[in-house]
Amino acid sequence: MTKIGTDEWVAQVGERTEAYRGLTAPVRRTWDGIPLGWRFAAAMLLVALLPVATDSSYVVRVGVNAFLFGLLALGLNVVVGYAGLLDLGYIAFYGFGAYTYALLSSDQIGVHLPAELTLIVVVALTAGLGYVLGLPSRRLLGDYLAIVTLFFGQVFVQLAIHLDRLSLPWADGPVNVTGGPNGIVGIDPIRLVGVTFSSVTDYFYLLLVAFVALAVGLHRLTASRTGRAWRALREDPLAAEQMGLPVNRLKLLAFAVGGAVAGFAGAVFAAVQVGVFPQNFETLLLIMIYAAVILGGAGSLPGVAIGAAVIAVFPEVLRTPDYARLIFYGVVLGGLVALLRPWSRLAAVLAGTVVLGFVVRFATAAAWPDAAAVAPGGLVARALGAWVATPPNATTVGNVAFVLLVPAVLAVTRLRGPARTWALPTVLYLAAFVWETRLVAEPSVTRQLVLGAILVVMMTARPQGLLGTPRVEML
Amino acid sequence: MEFFVQQLVNGLTLGSVYALIALGYSMVYGILKLLNFAHGEVYMVGAFIGYGVLTMAGGAADPVLPAAVLVPLMFLAAMIGSGLLGVAIERFAYRPLRDAPRIAPLISAVGVSFFLQAAALLLFTARIRNYDTPELIPFSVGVEVGPLRISLVRILVIVTAVVLMVALTLLVSRTRLGKAMRATAYDREAAAMMGIDTDRVIAATFFIGSVLAGAAGVMIGLVFSRVFHFMGFLAGLKGFTAAVVGGIGNIPGAMVGGLLIGLAEAYAAAYLSSRFSELVVFTILIGVMLVRPSGLFGTPALQKV
Numbered sequence: 196m197t198k199i200g201t202d203e204w205v206a207q208v209g210e211r212t213e214a215y216r217g218l219t220a221p222v223r224r225t226w227d228g229i230p231l232g233w234r235f236a237a238a239m240l241l242v243a244l245l246p247v248a249t250d251s252s253y254v255v256r257v258g259v260n261a262f263l264f265g266l267l268a269l270g271l272n273v274v275v276g277y278a279g280l281l282d283l284g285y286i287a288f289y290g291f292g293a294y295t296y297a298l299l300s301s302d303q304i305g306v307h308l309p310a311e312l313t314l315i316v317v318v319a320l321t322a323g324l325g326y327v328l329g330l331p332s333r334r335l336l337g338d339y340l341a342i343v344t345l346f347f348g349q350v351f352v353q354l355a356i357h358l359d360r361l362s363l364p365w366a367d368g369p370v371n372v373t374g375g376p377n378g379i380v381g382i383d384p385i386r387l388v389g390v391t392f393s394s395v396t397d398y399f400y401l402l403l404v405a406f407v408a409l410a411v412g413l414h415r416l417t418a419s420r421t422g423r424a425w426r427a428l429r430e431d432p433l434a435a436e437q438m439g440l441p442v443n444r445l446k447l448l449a450f451a452v453g454g455a456v457a458g459f460a461g462a463v464f465a466a467v468q469v470g471v472f473p474q475n476f477e478t479l480l481l482i483m484i485y486a487a488v489i490l491g492g493a494g495s496l497p498g499v500a501i502g503a504a505v506i507a508v509f510p511e512v513l514r515t516p517d518y519a520r521l522i523f524y525g526v527v528l529g530g531l532v533a534l535l536r537p538w539s540r541l542a543a544v545l546a547g548t549v550v551l552g553f554v555v556r557f558a559t560a561a562a563w564p565d566a567a568a569v570a571p572g573g574l575v576a577r578a579l580g581a582w583v584a585t586p587p588n589a590t591t592v593g594n595v596a597f598v599l600l601v602p603a604v605l606a607v608t609r610l611r612g613p614a615r616t617w618a619l620p621t622v623l624y625l626a627a628f629v630w631e632t633r634l635v636a637e638p639s640v641t642r643q644l645v646l647g648a649i650l651v652v653m654m655t656a657r658p659q660g661l662l663g664t665p666r667v668e669m670l
Numbered sequence: 671m672e673f674f675v676q677q678l679v680n681g682l683t684l685g686s687v688y689a690l691i692a693l694g695y696s697m698v699y700g701i702l703k704l705l706n707f708a709h710g711e712v713y714m715v716g717a718f719i720g721y722g723v724l725t726m727a728g729g730a731a732d733p734v735l736p737a738a739v740l741v742p743l744m745f746l747a748a749m750i751g752s753g754l755l756g757v758a759i760e761r762f763a764y765r766p767l768r769d770a771p772r773i774a775p776l777i778s779a780v781g782v783s784f785f786l787q788a789a790a791l792l793l794f795t796a797r798i799r800n801y802d803t804p805e806l807i808p809f810s811v812g813v814e815v816g817p818l819r820i821s822l823v824r825i826l827v828i829v830t831a832v833v834l835m836v837a838l839t840l841l842v843s844r845t846r847l848g849k850a851m852r853a854t855a856y857d858r859e860a861a862a863m864m865g866i867d868t869d870r871v872i873a874a875t876f877f878i879g880s881v882l883a884g885a886a887g888v889m890i891g892l893v894f895s896r897v898f899h900f901m902g903f904l905a906g907l908k909g910f911t912a913a914v915v916g917g918i919g920n921i922p923g924a925m926v927g928g929l930l931i932g933l934a935e936a937y938a939a940a941y942l943s944s945r946f947s948e949l950v951v952f953t954i955l956i957g958v959m960l961v962r963p964s965g966l967f968g969t970p971a972l973q974k975v
Contacts, residue, residue, distance in 0.1 A: 331959070334963055338705055338918075339963055342910075343959045343960070346952045347956070349952050350952050350953070357945050357949065482784070485777065485780070486777070489773070489777050594792070597789070597792065598793070602758075608762070640791050640792045641788075643785075643787065644784075644788040646784055647782065647783070647784030647787075648785055650777055650780060650784065651763050651778050651782055654763075654770070654775070654777050654778040655767060655778065658774035
């Protein structure tokens, strides 16, 4: 395909001319009428009330993680969403920031600098590192840049693990720089102008302020000369260069800004956790940040913020089986309601699923009378226990069902018309069965499964992300 | 000297496995310009299928079939299973994204990789499985070369890898399918206009690449005997490194790259420290990329306007 140009304006034409229809029209019209700034301020005020509303430090800790995530996602958004540079080594900046802060404020090398100075040093160093790692981006394009940065990220983790017994020519005996797999512990809390940030709540507000400042700053930057230049670079580097934009400088600047943000987030992370370990900076986290940016829609600030919140909070909710259940059945039901038309077909599928469930349940109960019912939990769990079959050795049967479920779901997406309606109850029941026998008991595995599936489904359904702008390629 | 040659054999064994993985990356990249991050997981599934066949045949200690039948059977099952998995991944995770922005299939690939890893963790738990090859083919059986004994398993691995690579080269250079693959890799749209069913050619490419990964999985299981859900990540990364060092999209390049990475890792582990072998591998990659951005054998990409 000859790509001549991509145009956001043409792509948005549908949204611009869309009339407000239906019952929710007044609500949507009012909501769209509120300026973005006010919506953001209201959301942040609500979030700021979180530590007041709950006395559980766990919830506040999740909030802290969400903010760290948000900072990282905003920083990555500059590199990927604005400048269009695929940086797969982003996590190294986060780790570098965290380790630098840890080294400069712990007993590891016996240095305890004041936090104001350390933070400045960290941000300056990570920005510099971003600049240096950005240097190859002048020559390497697209995927090749992704490859090199991916390996920079790997090298960082390897160094963090292996620099605990470094033999230096001038030192007698090996020097322990990073603490190896044991990491660095006993890191000083952040202390700014006489105020010590000691509790999780303190860090929550520190990060809230940082997040708001960064979001506002980036919003201003988007419309600025630099922001527009970045987007031009993303849309077509060649055309941007022909228009006289300093392409190389813009790329390096994007890397440096992204790196500085990640470095700051890393420093705060080190202080909150009071320790840094190599496994904090593995590829998994990188992928979660990418998921946040992509899910929300790369290049869209509100999208990225929402994506980060979802990716940070969602796995925590899955930890509690009851909530996880609620979400699972809620999402399945919601999906059916959204996708199945008309109502009669939806009703038929749901009724079919329920009936099928009871039939299977009683059949298995007759076959194995001594099998235990799905027991503990609230009302929902007990109702499910009466519906989902419980064979003996549930783990094995559940595994087999899981292996059957994946191709079954894929097959259903290919079916059309009545065949799909007929197949759905079986697949739905199989899904519920797998969920109850296997997935509920393994929250961490389920999280990974669900995250992977979401990424694939999201990409195939809406490649530009939730709030991202679709691109139209003009021929 | 003896030690040096021993490491040469180690490096060649590792290298042929990396080369097989690298071929899958390289072929897919050549034809779709897609970094197939799920490829390492296909290899992992291959290793598990081999393990499954071995277990069903009664385990290495007490097999119901003679080793000469069982080992080819393991290879065959793993190769076919992995091949089908690769085709399914392409069909459901990549094909809907043919015309999406470049990053979309990349993220989708990461999603598939996550999903497969978690699925393996769910089904097989985190326990490391063992092929227990010495019970099947004793390591003491082998060829004596001077003071050195090369075990039969290693010879088997290297020979199988060479056979597969020769077969692949013949397939790509001599058959109609190979011609169609080259045409599709060169220009998909033009190939489609010439009457090539590019969707089928792409599916075939995924099948072949995944078959090679499945074979590599069984090989690693036979030689190093450690099969677990996360094994695909690092092996995939190294196979990928091999593909990139050789020049991604270039089939002979992937083979040479694989051998190079395998040898580098073996010698780094032997002469420097096993702690730094991975670091050496990644440094080689970054060095090669900075000096020759298109890899050792790749042709520099001309930008078409």
